[in-house]
Amino acid sequence: MSPRLEAAPPVGRHALSRRAIFKGSALLGGGLVLGALMPRVTKTWAQAAGTPPPIEPPSAFLRIDEDGLVTMIIPSTEMGQGIYTAEAALLAEELDVGLERVSLVAAPPDEKLYANALIGMQMTGGSTSIRAWFLPLRRTGAAARQMLIEAAAGSWGVPPGECITSNGSVSHAASGRMAGYGELAAAAMALPVPSAITLKATDQFRLIGKSLKRLDTPDKVRGKTVYGIDVRLPGMKIGTVASCPVFGGKLKSVDEAAALAVPGVSHVLKLDDAVAVVGDHMWAAIQGMQAAAPVWDGGAFKDMSMEVLVGSMAKAAQSDGLVAHDQNDAPGAYGKAATKLEATYQLPFLSHAPMEPINCTVQVKDGVCDVWVGTQVPTRARMLAAKGAGLAEDKVTIHNYLIGGGFGRRLEAEYVGQTAAFARQVDFPIKLVWSREQDIQHDTYRPYYYDQLRAGLDGQGRIVSWQHKVTGASVYNSYMGGWPADKVDPDAVEGAVETPYAFPAQRVDYVRWDPAPMPISWWRGVGPAHNVFVVESFMDELAHAAKQDPVAFRLPLLEKDPRAKAVLQLLADKSGWSSAAPAGVGRGLSLQLAFGSYVGLVIEASVGEGGLIRVHKATMAIDCGFVVNPDTVRAQMEGGLIFGLTAAMYGQITIEGGRVQQNNFNDYRMMRIDEAPVIDIHVVASEAEPGGIGETGTTAAFPALANAVFAATGKRLRKLPLSPVDLGAA
Known part of the structure; x- marks a missing residue:
């Protein structure tokens, strides 16, 4: 039996109804239904493993039917990161069933049931899926397993301690009795959820920590996977969208007659700032x-340019800002330093540009709204769909699909509200697909950052002394609204306040600068993607100013963090750091603590004719705590690194006349397959609490590449993107 992925199945496909699952046991034919058990506070996952937690309201559900099929309502969204397989393995491990017996259903919107405990809302992001669900899903599986054992023991009149489980069945060796989970499900359902839950010791794991075949791969290989863009509904029409190219602008006019004269076009739908043509x-x-040739009113932002934006940021950066971290009078220590160094770094706006462009299918009919979409934020999508459709949220149903690339773009759902606003104007389901140009020019962008650093050496x-001033937008304010002006945005300083290093005196300040009405949001790597670049680039500058090897310079600052020190030493060994690099090739280093994981990266790169960068090799060392699926860790590190190198070399969104200048992959280019380096990954065996991995490879790429370019050319690059390198005077 192959695993089934019931992620918002297409209309007409027979599948277990999610509504039936959530209505209660009366509709489940005597099966076992269980919620995830959430520990309020745990010291570490290892310490908490044998300790019964306080029971919280359920946050995910497990069903075992009378045939022994396990249905798991998966709390996180699958977007290529392998989370369906990893989270299913957590539950299946403790339940003692094979992954082939687990069927997955995407969780519907429900903050009370499915909120990510590390984020506080129903969201897949921030490299938190394993960190948030590692214990709750295991406890759910373990609780169900104990209830099934108790049900069998009660039926057989034997002590539960004499019963064991294996591959979906309970057995009693002394009497030779055995029963499958399906036979026991009804009796187990009648039992109370155990107050004391015992999890497996790590040496008992059969799935966790082993290389597992991805559950979503077979259908992808066969072309059977249905993404949001693949949705087909009876009577559905398809359309495309154009929004005002100037941020904050409005639709002035559109030639409806010309559009409707095109064969196959049926409707022209309008909003204040957008038009959809449907056919x-x-x-x-x-x-x-x-043919519609929409005409726009650019509004107040129509004269905005990069020169104005960056000039405004530079001016704002001269203010004192808010103190994010202040330890041991760093300004005073700087004044007494023997050697002083200052630098300014700039990072551009970035687009997400996922392979699956923005799309959404909506039907508004008979007072209800159905939405078919791939989203990282089901409850946010429901809220915005309700607003667009003019309905209460309980009248909206979200059918969530696998996502063809998220990178943070699907943390936003403004396009869901937009599609619902168009769909309420017609009586049939419509699918709206953005063109790549619309996607890049109307994204929610990674903010521009303007960072000033200064440090003193003895x-x-x-x-x-270490001082870091971050100037940039508040993503928290953009995402949630109402972020206080006198409060530091945690995302803006993440990776700046918490570094692997023990600085004797450190100060971090934050100057908020919002480029309204330009939409900004999270981008893969979030705050650390910007701050790790700045911190690790400046560390490299300081090492060379001190005339020390970059590895040797860092090591004394890691004495209080043995995991960071071990990663750096492993990296130096595996990368051949102490050996001479090939002629014309420079080696660059970065080290980070981000998302609960330690990552070290050495890049070997050269700069050729025209200043074009060539990345030859990448060596990575990672300590991400206890690993659920080693293959996923490696895949995520490789993919994240390529994503980061792409942005480091080529990525930037620029504004002129209030408009994004980039259009498609010709001028917002991706790293090509012949440009990809050899990647050598070394994972530290660890019993520490699991860390995140989805974004760590991306954040490591920026500084390691910049430092490699310096090593190869003597040219210090403090502004992204890096390529082509100006090979003029260093």
Whole structure:
């Protein structure tokens, strides 16, 4: 039996109804239904393993039917990171069933049931899925297993301690009795959830920590996977969208007659700032949009440019800002330093540009709204759909699909509200697909950052003062609204306040600068993607100012963090750091603590004709705590690194006349397959609490590459993107 992925199945496909699952045991034919057991506070996962937690309201559900099939309502969204397999393994491990017996259903929107405990809302992001669900899903499986054992023992009149489980059945060796989980499910359902739950010891694991075949791979290979963009509904029409190219602008006029004259076009739908052309197929919609020739009123932002934006940031950066961290009078120590160094770093706006462009399918009919979409935030999507459709949230149903690339873009759902607002104007389901140009020019962008650093060294070349001022937008304010002006945005300083290093004196300040009305949001790597670049680049500058090897310079600052020190030493060994690099090739280093994981990266790169960078090799060392699926860790590190290198070399969104200048992959380019380096990954065996991995490879890429370019050319690069390198005077 192959595993079934019931992630919002297409209309007409027979599948277990999620509504039936959530209505209660009366509709489940005597099966066992169980919620995830959430520990309020745990010291570490290892210490908590044998300790019964206080029972919270359920936050995920498990069902075992009379046939022994296990249905898991998966709390996180799958977008290529392998979380369906990893989270299923957590539950299946403790339940003692094989993954082939587990069927997965995407969780519907419900903050009370499915909120990510580390985030506080129903969201897949921030490299938190394993960290948030490692214990709750295991406890759910373990509790169900104990209830099944008790049900069998009660039926057989034997002590529960004499019964064991294996591959979906309970057995009693002394009497030779055995019963499958399906036979026991009804009796187990009648039992109370145990107050004391015992989890397996790590040496008992059969799934966790082993390389597992991805549950979603077979259907992807066969072309059977259904993403949001693949949705087909009876009577559905398809359309494309154009929004005002100037941020904050409005729709002025549109030639409806010309659009409707295009064969296959049926409707032209309008909002204040956007127009949708809908028809029988996508090509008709595209041609119809060209014929519609919308005219826009650019509004107040129409004269905005990068020169104005960056100039405004530079001016704002001269203010004192808010204190995010202040330890041991760093300014005073700087004044007494033997050697002083200052630098300014700039990072550009970035687009997400996922392979699956923005799309959403909505039907508003008979006072209800159905939404078919791939989203990282089901409850946010429901809220915005309700607003767009003019309905209460309980009238909206979200059918969540696998996502063809998220990178933070699907943390936003403004396009869901937009589609619902269009869909309420018609009586049939419509699927709206953004063109790549619309996708890149109307993204929610990674903020521009303008960072100022200064540090002081003593006579022996040791850091005595570290000061970092971050100037940039508040993503928290953009995402949630109402973030206080006198409160530091945690995302803006993440990776700046918490570094692997023990600085004798450290100060971090934050100056908030919002580029309204330009939409900004999280981008893969969030705060650390910017701060790790700045911190590790400046560390490299300080090492060279102190005339020390970059590894040797860092090691004394890691004495209080043995995990960070071990990662750096492993990295130096595996990368051949102490050996000479090939002629013309520079080695660059980065070290980070982000998302609960330690990552070290050495990049080997050269700069050729025209200043073009060539990345030859990447060596990575990672301590991400206890590993659930080693194959996923490696895949995520590889993918994250390529994503980060792409942005480091080529990524930037620029504004002129209030408009994004980039259009498609020709001018917002991706790293190509022949540009990808050899990647050598070394994972530290660890019993520590699991860390995140989805974004760590991305955050490591920026500084390691910049430092490698310096090592190869003597050219210090403090502004992204890096390529082409200006090979003028260093």
